[in-house]
Amino acid sequence: DAGVTQSPTHLIKTRGQQVTLRCSPKSGHDTVSWYQQALGQGPQFIFQYYEEEERQRGNFPDRFSGHQFPNYSSELNVNALLLGDSALYLCASSLWGLRTTGELFFGEGSRLTVL
Amino acid sequence: SQQGEEDPQALSIQEGENATMNCSYKTSINNLQWYRQNSGRGLVHLILIRSNEREKHSGRLRVTLDTSKKSSSLLITASRAADTASYFCATAPPGAAGNKLTFGGGTRVLVKP
Numbered sequence: 648d649a650g651v652t653q654s655p656t657h658l659i660k661t662r663g664q665q666v667t668l669r670c671s672p673k674s675g676h677d678t679v680s681w682y683q684q685a686l687g688q689g690p691q692f693i694f695q696y697y698e699e700e701e702r703q704r705g706n707f708p709d710r711f712s713g714h715q716f717p718n719y720s721s722e723l724n725v726n727a728l729l730l731g732d733s734a735l736y737l738c739a740s741s742l743w744g745l746r747t748t749g750e751l752f753f754g755e756g757s758r759l760t761v762l
Numbered sequence: 763s764q765q766g767e768e769d770p771q772a773l774s775i776q777e778g779e780n781a782t783m784n785c786s787y788k789t790s791i792n793n794l795q796w797y798r799q800n801s802g803r804g805l806v807h808l809i810l811i812r813s814n815e816r817e818k819h820s821g822r823l824r825v826t827l828d829t830s831k832k833s834s835s836l837l838i839t840a841s842r843a844a845d846t847a848s849y850f851c852a853t854a855p856p857g858a859a860g861n862k863l864t865f866g867g868g869t870r871v872l873v874k875p
Contacts, residue, residue: 651804680861689850689865690805703862735802741861749793749854751861753804 649674651754653738659760660728668723668757672740678702679721680751681713682737690737696721697743725759733761768851768869776874781838783869785851786831792856794827795863796836799848808836808849813856841873 652671660666672679678697682690692705696715715721719740725732735758739751769784785794793812797805811818811827811834818825824837838845848870852863 678861682865689867692862692864695862705862737804739805739861747861749810749861750795750807751805751863752807753797755804756802758802 651738651740651752653736653754653757655757656755657758657760659762661762662728662730664728664761665724665726666728666759668725668736668738668759669720670723670738670740670754671720672738673752676740676742676752677719678741678743678747679715679719680739680741681721681723682739683707684735684737684756686734693723728761730761733759735759768849768866770869771867772870772872774872774874775841777841777843779841781841781845781871781873783836783849783871785834785836785866787834787851787853787864787866788832789853790856791829791853793854794825794834795852795854796823796825796834797850797852797865799850799868801847805850838871841871843873843875845871846873847871 654669680695681693684690693707694704695702699715710726712724735756737756738754767786795810796808799805809820809825811825822839827834848868850865850868852865
């Protein structure tokens with residue numbers, strides 16, 4: 648039973664560039680959430696996708712966008728990178744609505760460094 | 763913004779001792795969860811307690827929830843070196859269809875052999 652997988656594990660970008668991070672949810676899950684975790688901080692909710700639509704969004708600018716594909720995998724895109732975007736980006740999967748157990752299953756994250 | 767705040771921010775104990783950490787939150791919740799994170803890796807779910815529950819056990823873990831005080835505690839008994847990690851509380855709001863969790867800043871636990 649495959650868990651949540653994320654790619655790439657590490658990447659380095661320069662200010663102003665764009666980045667795409669990818670996530671495959673745990674087998675059987677249909678909901679993907681993205682979190683940003685700065686060094687020494689707790690994860691912050693970016694947004695959540697279900698049925699290929701953004702369902703909830705945290706307090707992040709429009710530079711952060713996402714997509715969910717028919718196979719439930721998801722991408723996180725960040726445009727016009729800033730130094731402050733350097734963080735661990737975590738993908739989490741779950742089931743939607745009443746089918747959920749409430750817990751999230753996390754991937755190992757993508758470590759983004761912006762120079 | 764972060765809903766939960768953990769206390770203490772860091773904790774150092776000897777193997778075999780108990781570790782207790784606390785979490786306070788601000789708004790109504792559906793449930794409160796605790797997660798563990800090893801050194802910059804992914805988070806692992808430990809335990810979930812619903813708003814109508816007061817105490818829950820899982821192995822060496824004991825979680826309490828006091829909704830009147832908007833606080834929770836996590837107790838790890840007979841700690842091991844492998845328990846060295848950061849521990850985060852996370853709250854889920856009532857009524858939401860998706861599992862949008864709001865995390866606290868975490869407690870960093872060091873268990874010395």
